[in-house]
Amino acid sequence: MTGHGGDEFLKFQDNEELQSHDLADAVKQMKEKHRFKELLIMVDTCQAATLFSQVRFKLLQVRLDIYRITVIHIIHFIL
Secondary structure, eight states: OBSEEETTEEEETTTEEEEHHHHHHHHHHHHHTTOOSSEEEEEESTTGGGGGHHHHHHTTTSOOOEEEEEEOOOOOOOO
């Protein structure tokens, strides 16, 4: 997935927004319906890692083989 990102959200072309809890709900439903054995989610956006916070929180009780790849550009400003 790619788009504009922020704290726990990803925006597609400035129109639609995917929130962290939406992603968690989708993954939980797919796991309950046995739609995957392993899952790879790849996100290229600012603050991409925060998109997975609710996935960890909502699915603590469930053993999941979910792998994530995030791309984050870190810029240090020296004053």
